[in-house]
Amino acid sequence: MKIRDIVIRSGRSLKQAKARTILTSLAIAVGAFTITLSLAAGAGGRAYTDQIVKSNTDAKELSVTKTQPKNQQGPQKYSPNLGSTALSSELGIQTVLTQDDILKISKVPNVDSVSPDYNPVIKYITRVSQDKYIASVSTFSPSVTLTYAAGSTNGDIANNEIILTEEYVGALGFKNAQDSIGKMVEIAADKLSAPVTAPETKIFLFKIKAVSSKSGLAFRSQRSLLISNTVAKTLYDYINQDTHSYNYFLGASVRVNSAENADSVKNTLTGMGYTAQTASDILGVVNTFINVLQGILLGFGALAILTSIFGIINTQYISVLERTQQIGLMKALGMRKRDVGRLFKIEAAWIGFLGGAIGSGLAYVVGTLANPLISKALDLGDIRLLIFNPISMVIVVVGLILVSVASGILPARKASKLNPIDALRTE
Amino acid sequence: MIEVKGVTKIYGKKDNEFKALSDVSFTIPDGGSVAILGKSGSGKSTLMHVMSGLDKPQIGQIIIDGKNILKLKAKEIDKFRSRKMSFIFQSFFVQGNESCYNNVSLPLEIADVSPSRRRKRVEAALRAVELYDKKKAKAKELSGGQKQRLAVARAIVNSPQILFADEPTGNLDSITGRVIENLLFNYHKKFHVTLVLVTHDPELSERCDIQIHIKDGVIDEIKRKKV
Numbered sequence A: 001m002k003i004r005d006i007v008i009r010s011g012r013s014l015k016q017a018k019a020r021t022i023l024t025s026l027a028i029a030v031g032a033f034t035i036t037l038s039l040a041a042g043a044g045g046r047a048y049t050d051q052i053v054k055s056n057t058d059a060k061e062l063s064v065t066k067t068q069p070k071n072q073q074g075p076q077k078y079s080p081n082l083g084s085t086a087l088s089s090e091l092g093i094q095t096v097l098t099q100d101d102i103l104k105i106s107k108v109p110n111v112d113s114v115s116p117d118y119n120p121v122i123k124y125i126t127r128v129s130q131d132k133y134i135a136s137v138s139t140f141s142p143s144v145t146l147t148y149a150a151g152s153t154n155g156d157i158a159n160n161e162i163i164l165t166e167e168y169v170g171a172l173g174f175k176n177a178q179d180s181i182g183k184m185v186e187i188a189a190d191k192l193s194a195p196v197t198a199p200e201t202k203i204f205l206f207k208i209k210a211v212s213s214k215s216g217l218a219f220r221s222q223r224s225l226l227i228s229n230t231v232a233k234t235l236y237d238y239i240n241q242d243t244h245s246y247n248y249f250l251g252a253s254v255r256v257n258s259a260e261n262a263d264s265v266k267n268t269l270t271g272m273g274y275t276a277q278t279a280s281d282i283l284g285v286v287n288t289f290i291n292v293l294q295g296i297l298l299g300f301g302a303l304a305i306l307t308s309i310f311g312i313i314n315t316q317y318i319s320v321l322e323r324t325q326q327i328g329l330m331k332a333l334g335m336r337k338r339d340v341g342r343l344f345k346i347e348a349a350w351i352g353f354l355g356g357a358i359g360s361g362l363a364y365v366v367g368t369l370a371n372p373l374i375s376k377a378l379d380l381g382d383i384r385l386l387i388f389n390p391i392s393m394v395i396v397v398v399g400l401i402l403v404s405v406a407s408g409i410l411p412a413r414k415a416s417k418l419n420p421i422d423a424l425r426t427e
Numbered sequence B: 001m002i003e004v005k006g007v008t009k010i011y012g013k014k015d016n017e018f019k020a021l022s023d024v025s026f027t028i029p030d031g032g033s034v035a036i037l038g039k040s041g042s043g044k045s046t047l048m049h050v051m052s053g054l055d056k057p058q059i060g061q062i063i064i065d066g067k068n069i070l071k072l073k074a075k076e077i078d079k080f081r082s083r084k085m086s087f088i089f090q091s092f093f094v095q096g097n098e099s100c101y102n103n104v105s106l107p108l109e110i111a112d113v114s115p116s117r118r119r120k121r122v123e124a125a126l127r128a129v130e131l132y133d134k135k136k137a138k139a140k141e142l143s144g145g146q147k148q149r150l151a152v153a154r155a156i157v158n159s160p161q162i163l164f165a166d167e168p169t170g171n172l173d174s175i176t177g178r179v180i181e182n183l184l185f186n187y188h189k190k191f192h193v194t195l196v197l198v199t200h201d202p203e204l205s206e207r208c209d210i211q212i213h214i215k216d217g218v219i220d221e222i223k224r225k226k227v
């Protein structure tokens, strides 16, 4: 018997048991739905982080920290040397970079410049006859892609210039972003070492160079106001001078003279007791996280499919029992054992195809509808977090067809081994 | 020519052994008609199954066109059955959920006949049993007599050399039975097809060239019609 005729006949017998066919394939559809969605989420997540890291980092830039002591169980023992080089942060006690470290790193071949992460903690930002607002300030980096609501930078900003974010435009009493460009703002900072009885506060003046707009590609920290590296240091110095943590830094960014040398500099730094991360390292860390999440989702999908395998086996066994006479007749008419088996395997394949197509089709529809909602909820702008790759969808469907055929093997074998005389005796 | 030589068929094992056929031998010329007669349980159906290769006897030979079909491989017996023989059963065995057309087309699909050639032959077979207008109807919608006519169409569609019928009129009233009988005998005469019938009906067996009487698995008597 020709495969084509077997396919048509098996399709017809499935149609005759519509409810059963659909219910069995729905079980597979659940698995297909989960798997297709998790593949889409994984692909979308990786593309998203890839974009983020690419537009926020530079291949020439390394982010460097001191390598943390390993195998540390419980609190660290005090030692006089350690005391000054450990800084407590939100992450716990961390070994930090000192001025010595910065100097050492800057002498590494191929390193252009080293700038410690200043992150000065300011008191407030305000403007003449406006309210005061708290804000976070960080260093402008030319390698970070920003989108601007108004104004722009030509690769760098001057020491008296600042880049605002959109939220501060209205708060500081500007009509719109364009209106704020060129106007002055005041930043107040406290000298931390000043005695409580005689606090010292200084006002720094900045001209608004540009207003950055919200972008789904920005790191959280890029929600902060941006100033030049030099003035960040000025602020940092004013705030932290004479405190015990002055000139200890959690990290620093190192500029290498060319992207090709980034890896060799990284290796040198590792040898010197520093941990250096390139843009692709950071991407790798984030992607590992996404892969783990995706793996968990895929696991649920696989579990659903595992259950549906028993559904298929059961359905096909019942089908064989119900059609004993038909099988007997076909064999009496000279149908080959192999073809009888194929008839049932192809039926299983149809069920797998149906389930796969329903499940991944539904996932596609749901995902496409959900994409804008997710982007809105997570404030990602026009970035899509679910990316459906037609090839992986085809692979899912084909994979499910194969799984179904495999589940159909036992019932199909039962059918092909049926003795036609016994089969025809049943009335 | 079909030669049955010393066929013994045993069912069950050891303590439970049952000899359904013992040392059965006879020959049927090409284009002959045979009636197998006997009481219920005497081994008529078993004999028919053995002759068609559906069942294997422990001892003996079934020689059709000079070949011992019991020595053929499964694949070759299947091919033999799909090209050279056909069956009609007492309880029809038509597939209720399939259309009449697809019921009749099944043997041709099994025999790898191309779809274009199938159509002509299926339609001719349906016309021969006067069911052409029911072509698209589901088989389960047919009456008993119509079902058996459909089974006849399915049996003749692949132009077999041998037609086996196990009590083809057993489930039908005498008038409807007569219609089926006539269909079979006309086909047998017209195309010179060997007809092997299992029957209880004396009138039907009268119409056959050879009558084989079986009793408890042993041939009791073989009557040949004088020409």
Ligand SMILES: Nc1ncnc2c1ncn2[C@@H]1O[C@H](COP(=O)(O)OP(=O)(O)OP(=O)(O)O)[C@@H](O)[C@H]1O
Pocket: B011, B012, B018, B020, B038, B039, B040, B041, B042, B043, B044, B045, B046, B047
């Ligand atoms: N698979 C089997 N296992 C055991 N015994 C069997 C089997 N098939 C048939 N028999 C026995 O073989 C004998 C012959 O059976 P068979 O079906 O050939 O009878 P029959 O002459 O066709 O009867 P009927 O007219 O009732 O159809 C019976 O006694 C039956 O019980």
Ligand SMILES: [Mg+2]
Pocket: B044, B045, B046, B166
């Ligand atoms: Mg019988």
